[in-house]
Amino acid sequence: MSKPARRAPRQAEAERNDRAVLQAAREVLATDGAHASVAAIAERAGVGIGTLYRRYRTKEELFQHLVAIVLGDYLAAAQEGLAHEDPWAGLVHYVTSAIGLASGSLAPIAGTIAVTPEMADRNERADDAVRALVDRAHDSGALRPDVTQVDLELLIEQLAKSPLLEQLKKQGRTDLLDAAMNARTRITAIAVDGLRAPAPHPLPGDPPGYELFSERWEPPPVG
Amino acid sequence: MSKPARRAPRQAEAERNDRAVLQAAREVLATDGAHASVAAIAERAGVGIGTLYRRYRTKEELFQHLVAIVLGDYLAAAQEGLAHEDPWAGLVHYVTSAIGLASGSLAPIAGTIAVTPEMADRNERADDAVRALVDRAHDSGALRPDVTQVDLELLIEQLAKSPLLEQLKKQGRTDLLDAAMNARTRITAIAVDGLRAPAPHPLPGDPPGYELFSERWEPPPVG
DNA sequence: ATCAAACGGAGTGATTCGCTCCGATAAGCT
DNA sequence: AGCTTATCGGAGCGAATCACTCCGTTTGAT
Incomplete structure (x- = not known):
């Protein structure tokens, strides 16, 4: 004053x-x-x-901020997908974008940091957008009907984390990075083709429950 | 004496x-x-x-022995696949078996241990068996022609390492393990369906070179 | 020129690692 | 039973790494 x-x-x-x-x-x-x-x-x-x-006062605070940002990126990718006129193209846009985002950087710290309200909010909104994307693709007949939203999200997570890319980066083999990213693009294309209707046969087992996704961010039980 | x-x-x-x-x-x-x-x-x-x-005199020696054993498992899975009468069923047998084997335990230590002659030998023999498996599936027309052996091996590696399973095990959530394994089976089925001919479109980019696979076991460059 | 905000990184105590060393244990011999 | 010896289990060691603190230095708007 x-x-x-x-x-x-x-x-x-x-x-x-x-x-x-x-x-x-x-x-x-x-x-x-x-x-x-x-x-x-x-x-x-x-x-x-x-x-x-x-x-950032602690490492956890930095990670919480980062997770909120990346969740925002997922949300944006889903909204971009919804903006596509063609339901199938929109879904493919989301899947390929999500796989590229941060290369699955979130999974390793899931459960090691507390969930902030901001993280929960963005996660919920991204979920809603993806659900709309999946419903639309189902209705159009392009996405095989036995694939659920959880199937799709788990497939994305599975493809996002590339052991090959991780190892090459760690070894500093930058000369092979381009070839490795191309290889992953091909693998992604194979998997995406497997999502397309009509399916040669129904998927095995029961559809996975949502708890496989939601409970991962809970802190470990006791210790 | x-x-x-x-x-x-x-x-x-x-x-x-x-x-x-x-x-x-x-x-x-x-x-x-x-x-x-x-x-x-x-x-x-x-x-x-x-x-x-x-x-085992060192940790490395233990890992070398383990890797040799797991490589033997891969070889056995490929040979079982070749024993199938139907080329496609044989290929699927190898893919699903390989994904289940040790849950991708080898990738994280690739490049951190020296390659023993035993490891190199088993790796070569497994490679030969898989090549025969892929060639046979190509000739029968069941496997889409633009998928190479390296595509297939990288897809297996990608699906073998499950971030979901790893995290649940680390958190001790054994109650969700069955559901998670079922979910991975479904994802595997989706990807395998993407391997089936006829393909809706050719794969993007050039076929990946074999060096993506072979050079991973070389020890890091200098440091 | 002044000075507060922002900077870089050596230092700290706690933890974890691969590995060694040695007293305890138990199976085979007499 | 008593002896012998291969095998066992885990406390402990030095080195490495971790998250985080503390403080002297730099910078740029005033």
Whole structure:
């Protein structure tokens, strides 16, 4: 009140660093999995550890923020799919986009961090959008009728995490990365073709329950 | 030389323990990935650490032995597939068996251990058997012609490692394990249906080169 | 020139790792 | 029964790694 508050001298740099940290976290999480260290994230972002810890009080807080962002990306991909005129093309857009997103970086930390309201909200909205996408594809007759939404989401998760890409990145074999990404695109195409109606035979077993998806984010039982 | 050598007093127990250690190593490797610790393997096998280290001089030696065994399992699965009269049924047998084997336990340690002659030999023989399986399926017209052997092997690797199963095991949610395995069976069926001829469209990009597979077992470049 | 905000990273205590070492245990011999 | 010896189990060691703190340095709006 007495003095006018000083403006932040290096605010622009701070914002740039924040974006760099979040992007680095995605990449390190994709290659190192659940054992991604804060030091590795800071180094990849090109900032000091202290810089990271001024923005996020703990590692968990950083991951919670990152998960909220990635969930927003999933939601956007689903909405883009709904914007397609052709139901099948829209579904394929979502599936391929979701597989590319963060290369399945979320799965390894599922259950290791607490769920924030923001995370829950975005997850619910993304779920709704995907459900609409699946219903529309079912109604149009393009998606084989015995594939459920949970089948689809689990298939995406299965294809998102590429052991091949992870190992090559960890070994620094950047010369093979392009070939590996091409290979994964082909595998994705194979799986997507398997989703197309008409199916040669019905899927085995009972449709998977939604709890396979929802309960994964609950913290471990006791310890 | 003077005295006749004594017979091993607890030889039967030693052999039982060896089998338990190898089975435990498969399971721990499947859940803990590359960070599987010797202590965890010994505990799961119900033996002391010292027992494990008398049989294998180092952790690497244990893993080398295990890899040789699992490669033998892959070879057996491929040979079983070749024994099928129907080329398509034989190929499906190999794919589904390979996916179930050790749940992709080998990928996380690829490149972290040296390749022994035994490993190289079994790998080569398994490769030959799979090549015959793929050729036969191609000739019969059941397998879509644009799918190569490398496509198939990479698809198997992709489906073998289940993030869902790994997380549930790590959290001790044994109540959901059956549902998760059923879900993976359905996903596998979807992908296998995508392998079936006729294909709705050709696969994108160029066929993947074999180096994606062979170079993974080379130790990291320098460091 | 001033000075507060933002920076980088050495240092800390806790934890985990692969592996060694040694006292306890039990099967085969006499 | 008593002796012998291969095998067993796990406490403990040094090294490595972790999340996080603390503080001297840099920067840029005033």
